[in-house]
Amino acid sequence: MSDVIxxxxxxxxxxxxxxxxxxxxxxQQFKVIENPKIDDVExxxxxxxxxxxGYAGCRNFAEAIVKTNTLEGMNCPxxxxxxxxxxxxxxxxxxxxxxxxxxxxxxxxxxxxxPAKVQYDGPETCFFAHNLSAAESGCPYGCLGLxxxxxxxxxxxxxxxxxxxxxxxxxxxCVACGACVEACPRDIIELRKVGPKSKRIFxxxxxxxxxxxxxxxxxxxxxxxxxxxxxxxxxxxTIENNLAYIDFNKCTLCRKCVVVCPTNAIHELNFxxxxxxxxxxxxxxxxxxxxxxxxESEKTEGKPLAKIEDEATDNDNNKE
Amino acid sequence: MKTFxxxxxxxxxxxxxxxxxxxxxxxxxxxxxxxxxxxxxNSKPVVNKRDKVKVGQLIAKGEAFISANxxxxxxxxxxxIDDVPDQVGHNKAAIVIDVDGDEWVEGIVxxxxxxxxxxxxxxxxxxxxxxxxxxxxxxxxxxxHIKLMVPEGKVPNVLxxxxxxxxxxxxxxxxxxxxxxxxxxxxxxxxxKGLGVSxxxxxxxxxxxxxIHLLKELANNFLGIEVQSLKVKYxxxxxxxxxxxxxxxxxxxxxxxxxxxxxxxxxxxxxxxYEAVQKNKPLIERVVSVTGKSVKKPSNLxxxxxxxxxxLIGKVEGLPEDTGKIxxxxxxxxxxxxxxxxxxxxxxxxxxxxxxxxxxxxxxxDCIRCAKCxxxxxxxxxxxLLAIYGEQERYxxxxxxxxxxxxxxxxxxxxxxxxxxxxxYLRVDKVRVGEIMRNR
Numbered sequence: 001m002s003d004v005i006x007x008x009x010x011x012x013x014x015x016x017x018x019x020x021x022x023x024x025x026x027x028q029q030f031k032v033i034e035n036p037k038i039d040d041v042e043x044x045x046x047x048x049x050x051x052x053x054g055y056a057g058c059r060n061f062a063e064a065i066v067k068t069n070t071l072e073g074m075n076c077p078x079x080x081x082x083x084x085x086x087x088x089x090x091x092x093x094x095x096x097x098x099x100x101x102x103x104x105x106x107x108x109x110x111x112x113x114x115p116a117k118v119q120y121d122g123p124e125t126c127f128f129a130h131n132l133s134a135a136e137s138g139c140p141y142g143c144l145g146l147x148x149x150x151x152x153x154x155x156x157x158x159x160x161x162x163x164x165x166x167x168x169x170x171x172x173x174c175v176a177c178g179a180c181v182e183a184c185p186r187d188i189i190e191l192r193k194v195g196p197k198s199k200r201i202f203x204x205x206x207x208x209x210x211x212x213x214x215x216x217x218x219x220x221x222x223x224x225x226x227x228x229x230x231x232x233x234x235x236x237x238t239i240e241n242n243l244a245y246i247d248f249n250k251c252t253l254c255r256k257c258v259v260v261c262p263t264n265a266i267h268e269l270n271f272x273x274x275x276x277x278x279x280x281x282x283x284x285x286x287x288x289x290x291x292x293x294x295x296e297s298e299k300t301e302g303k304p305l306a307k308i309e310d311e312a313t314d315n316d317n318n319k320e
Numbered sequence: 321m322k323t324f325x326x327x328x329x330x331x332x333x334x335x336x337x338x339x340x341x342x343x344x345x346x347x348x349x350x351x352x353x354x355x356x357x358x359x360x361x362n363s364k365p366v367v368n369k370r371d372k373v374k375v376g377q378l379i380a381k382g383e384a385f386i387s388a389n390x391x392x393x394x395x396x397x398x399x400x401i402d403d404v405p406d407q408v409g410h411n412k413a414a415i416v417i418d419v420d421g422d423e424w425v426e427g428i429v430x431x432x433x434x435x436x437x438x439x440x441x442x443x444x445x446x447x448x449x450x451x452x453x454x455x456x457x458x459x460x461x462x463x464x465h466i467k468l469m470v471p472e473g474k475v476p477n478v479l480x481x482x483x484x485x486x487x488x489x490x491x492x493x494x495x496x497x498x499x500x501x502x503x504x505x506x507x508x509x510x511x512x513k514g515l516g517v518s519x520x521x522x523x524x525x526x527x528x529x530x531x532i533h534l535l536k537e538l539a540n541n542f543l544g545i546e547v548q549s550l551k552v553k554y555x556x557x558x559x560x561x562x563x564x565x566x567x568x569x570x571x572x573x574x575x576x577x578x579x580x581x582x583x584x585x586x587x588x589x590x591x592x593x594y595e596a597v598q599k600n601k602p603l604i605e606r607v608v609s610v611t612g613k614s615v616k617k618p619s620n621l622x623x624x625x626x627x628x629x630x631x632l633i634g635k636v637e638g639l640p641e642d643t644g645k646i647x648x649x650x651x652x653x654x655x656x657x658x659x660x661x662x663x664x665x666x667x668x669x670x671x672x673x674x675x676x677x678x679x680x681x682x683x684x685x686d687c688i689r690c691a692k693c694x695x696x697x698x699x700x701x702x703x704x705l706l707a708i709y710g711e712q713e714r715y716x717x718x719x720x721x722x723x724x725x726x727x728x729x730x731x732x733x734x735x736x737x738x739x740x741x742x743x744x745y746l747r748v749d750k751v752r753v754g755e756i757m758r759n760r
Contacts, residue, residue, distance in 0.1 A: 118658055121681050123744045130561060132744075133658050134409025209411065210404075 037066045037090060045076060050154055052077040054176030069085070071095055078155070078175030101176035101191040102153040102155070103169050108204045108265070109135075109142035110164030114218035128172040139217035141207040143167070143188055152183035171198060193248045198270040201251055201258060208241040222265040228257035293297045321526065323551035324488060324561040327698040328745060329489050329731045331554055331652065333527060337611045338491045339620035342499055344622045345635055347419055351394050351626030352404055352663040353379065353568060355413045358461040360386030366413055370399045376425040376602050377733030382453070388463040391602035393624035395419040407629075407648050407665070409658035410640055417626070428601045434502055435598040438510055445514035445597060452596035453603050457588030458482060458557065461667035464593065467583050468514045478627035479512050479520040480566055483535075483587045484550065484557040486525060487650025490670040492607040493587045495620045497524070497531040500591055507594030508545055515583055520545045522587070523566050525552045533608050554652065555729035559584040561698050573725050588669075612673030614640035623664055630660040632671055647672040652730040655665050682739035693732035693742055699725045703732035703742045710745035715752040723749045724757075 041062035049057035053076050055064055058304040060187045065074055065087065075098045076083050088095035114137035122132055124150035134140040145165040150158045157173035159181060160166075167180075169189075188206060203222055211223030224242030236250035237257060246257070246266070258266045347433050356362040361384030367373060373392040380390040396419040404413040424430065440448060450465035470476055485493040497504060522539075524532050528550045536547045550556060550565055560571045562584060569580040577584050588606065595601040604625055611618040616637040623632060629646070633639055639646075639660075647654040648668055657671075693703040701722060711720040726746050732741040 123741050123748075125748075128748050131747070132408060133656070134405065138405075138409055138658065140405065140410045298444055 015052075035066050035081075038062050040090045041065055044083060044090065046079050046083065048078055048154065048175075048177075050078060050175065050177040050179065052175065065091065077101065077177050077185050100194045102171055102194045102200075103176060103178075103180055104190050104192045104200065104202055105143075105167060105169055105188065106190055106202065106204050106206050107141075107143040107166065107188045108220045108267070109137055109139055110161075110166050112164070113220045114139055114142060119262055126183075127185045135217075136215050139207060139214070139221070141186060141188075141205075141209075142218060144186070148183045148185070149180035149189060152179040154179060165225055167176070187312045195248070199253050200269045201245055201253055201255065202248075202269075203265055204242045204267040206243065208243050210242055214242070220264050223263055225262060227260045227262065228255065228266060231256045231260045321551040322548060322565050323553050324556060324564040324698065326564075326700055327696045327731060328553040328555065329696050329734055330552070331734060333552070334611075334613070334738050335491050335494070335527070335618055335675060336489065336527075336613070336615075337609050338494055340491075340495070340617075341737075342495050342607055342620045342622050343635075345410055345624075345627065345631065346488055347394055347422060347624060348627045349419055350399070350628070351417050351419065351624060352628070353390055353393070353415045353417070353626040354404075354406055354663065354665055355380055355415065356707070357390065357391070357625075357665045357667065358382070358386075358388040358455045358565070360384060360463065362413065363387055363390050365401050367392075367398050367401075367415065368488045369398055369400055372396075373398060373417060374423045374425045374434045376604060378602075378637045379417075382450075382463065385464060386466060388455050388461075388465075389451065390415075391604050392417060393452055393604035393626055394419045395423040396643060405659065405662065407657050407662040408655055414663075429599040430601075433568075434506070436506060438513060440504070442514055442516060445510055448597050449514065449593060452592075452601070454589065454592045454596050455603065455666050456586055456671070457592060457606055457666065458586035459667050459669055460651070461665070464585065464589055467585065468511070470515070470578065476515055476517055476578060476583050476592075477519065478567060479517050480513055480562060480577075480582050480584045481508055481510070481520060481522040481587055482557055482559070482562055482584055483522050483524040483528075483531065485528070486552075486554045486557040487652055487654075488554075488630045489611045489671070489672050490609045490650050491611070492609045492620055492669055494528050494531055496591055496607055497528070497535060497587055501531075501534050503594045504591050505535070505538055505542050505545060506598065507590035507592070509542055510593050510597050511585060511590060512544065517583075521566050522547045523550050523556070523562050524548070525550050525556060527552050548617050550670055555698055555727065555731065558698065558727045558729060560727070562598060573722060574634050603666060606664075606668070608667065608668055609670040610673075611670065612638045612640070612643075613673070614642055614675050615673050615676070616640070625666055627659065628660070629662055629664065631672055632664070633660060633673070640673060640675075642675050642677075643673055644676035645674045647674060652734065653728060681741070684740055685738040687740060688738055690737060692735045692737065696731045696735045698729060698731065699727060700724060703746060704740075706749055707740060707742045707745035710749045713752075715749060715756060718749040719753040719756060723753055724749060 023304055037102045042059055045058040047058050049184055053061045071088060071093050079176040080100055084095040087240055116136035117138050118136055120129055120136050122128055124146050126146045129144045129146055135142055143166050147160050149167050150160055155173050157170045158167050161168050176191050205222035207221045214221035214223055222243050226239055228244050229237045229239050234250050236247045238245050255268055258268050266318055362382035363382045365380045367379045374395045377392045378389055382388040394417055396417050399416045399418045400626045401415050404414045412530050414678055446465050446468045454464045455461040483493055483497055512520050532547060532549045539545045539547050548566055556560055556565060559577055563569050563571060563582055569578045571577055571580055592603050605622055607620055610621050610632050646657045648657050650670055651672055687704050697703055701733050706718050706721055706723050730743045736742055
């Protein structure tokens with residue numbers, strides 16, 4: 001009995017040794033000599049394989065950097081400047097300074113702002129809904145709310161807000177890989193500069209229809225009225241096809257355009273709440289409330305009740 | 321009785337308007353003529369804002385190879401050339417004309433007298449058809465003159481005329497065959513001459529016995545035209561299915577009917593060809609069935625192209641209260657309209673008003689691999705598999721499974737016991753696979 005065990009152990013050991021030797025020599029013979037830098041670069045990359053750099057994965061990106069031996073146009077959005085600095089030090093170069101980007105949702109056509117006029121009951125993907133019809137609200141540019149972008153996001157940086165029916169971007173998690181931009185059949189999501197202290201101003205609408213038509217679909221649509229363009233002293237705003245666009249490289253975040261926009265289509269993010277106007281500041285608290293009541297009662301005089309209620313709900317929505 | 325062999329379904333026929341004679345709808349106040357009505361490239365407008373136009377005047381020219389001319393269906397003033405929402409709500413370029421009177425261009429023969437002699441030569445016929453903007457009226461709106469321009473090396477020997485009208489509810493072609501039988505046959509003779517063939521077969525399903533009887537009788541006076549009755553089966557009106565049913569030839573995957581020596585045309589197109597060649601009248605109006613179970617007066621209307629759909633609904637005594645969906649086309653292949661302001665295009669064969677309880681989809685469940693979709697697919701595809709590829713975004717695999725052969729007849733969607741939106745997925749597959757193929 002013990003013979004069997006001894007023989008089998010010896011046989012297996014011998015087989016193993018011979019195979020190992022063959023493998024060792026073959027490996028020596030057919031060795032692929034790779035630049036060790038590729039491994040070093042891959043090591044410092046985040047390893048998310050998100051595709052934000054434009055390559056299939058982190059390994060491909062590392063290979064591309066080492067093979068072309070340049071950092072021009074190479075950027076790892078999830079890693080940001082820190083990772084690119086590390087890569088640059090391995091390569092012995094200096095990294096281009098890339099402003100960090102973040103995804104921005106350029107549509108505010110929520111269920112309240114752009115009420116549904118028809119009902120869509122096809123497959124629950126934006127791609128298909130876009131091919132089949134304009135949208136439930138009738139806006140052929142706006143968000144379809146079927147979450148193709150949320151499914152595309154690999155960093156848990158998006159979720160659907162049930163109440164508004166629009167996707168929400170969680171800034172802290174967004175790495176600007178661009179997967180959502182690609183997934184959206186209507187090009188609603190844009191990658192914009194994060195800006196100082198994450199402050200951003202952008203036009204939250206991409207509707208190119210004429211003002212009246214756009215307004216019919218959605219109460220917060222950009223109507224191309226040129227007010228913001230005239231207000232901007234830095235030529236940051238251009239209007240094309242009835243639609244304003246704010247160039248984030250020129251914008252100085254002065255917020256003047258936000259004030260003049262008649263449809264509240266221009267959004268500001270992460271700003272401190274505005275200071276109340278000086279006149280109001282001087283007034284006592286009690287007087288202030290009184291004054292407000294007076295103004296409101298003046299406003300509501302002579303209007304039918306239903307309209308007042310509408311206004312009240314509108315105001316509530318704005319506050320939210 | 322002849323029919324095609326592979327697949328097919330038998331949806332409820334519901335031909336509610338088959339006994340209603342074609343009525344002429346009065347000219348609307350404003351028409352919207354989309355520039356991209358036909359398959360292929362958009363037409364280029366040749367009129368400007370505020371121009372006065374007459375009925376039958378050329379307003380847009382088809383300049384690309386696959387493109388067709390557009391003529392004004394009304395007389396009046398061009399209000400604007402701008403983007404307007406089409407039937408599904410996407411903005412498309414269109415010419416909007418405000419109607420003023422009913423003044424026709426000189427040279428159009430408006431009498432209903434039948435002109436029998438075909439005076440034009442083969443080349444002149446093709447040229448005339450192109451000039452008059454005739455496109456296939458079966459639904460796809462493929463420019464007819466291109467079908468008649470046979471490329472070298474291909475010899476057509478039979479013309480097939482599609483009088484099947486296999487879509488449930490629709491009766492426009494049926495009424496046209498009954499009321500304009502003789503004109504239709506002259507139109508077919510013109511097409512035969514233009515194509516250079518000596519034989520034509522009209523395929524009609526046997527639920528239209530009166531039309532078969534009438535056309536058989538009339539066809540005795542025409543050389544080479546034969547009427548063939550077919551067993552009722554959907555989608556017999558698909559050109560590949562019709563060729564298989566009538567002359568038992570199979571069109572190979574990725575090939576055209578011309579590759580098996582035939583050209584297929586609709587009865588509506590044949591009538592439009594008659595009017596274009598014999599009466600010099602461009603394609604400015606067509607027959608549209610307006611129907612539905614709750615519609616008070618299902619009708620067949622002769623409407624000008626560009627008429628708003630609300631006018632058609634008004635003619636049948638308004639929208640019923642229990643309306644769930646309004647569909648442009650038939651129930652199997654039509655698309656749901658997003659607004660009644662959309663206009664009739666050359667490819668609109670019917671407006672179907674569906675009840676709320678008919679139109680809602682059943683809850684989508686998982687595929688149970690019953691293979692009903694495989695057995696009904698007239699193209700021999702595996703819709704369940706293609707839908708799964710669509711769901712998982714495996715478009716390369718879908719391409720290998722010949723998804724591009726799908727004719728979008730909707731039989732798989734109709735038969736699926738799990739209520740899976742198979743046709744929807746297949747359409748997505750086709751768009752995506754098309755993109756991949758173009759990128760190669």
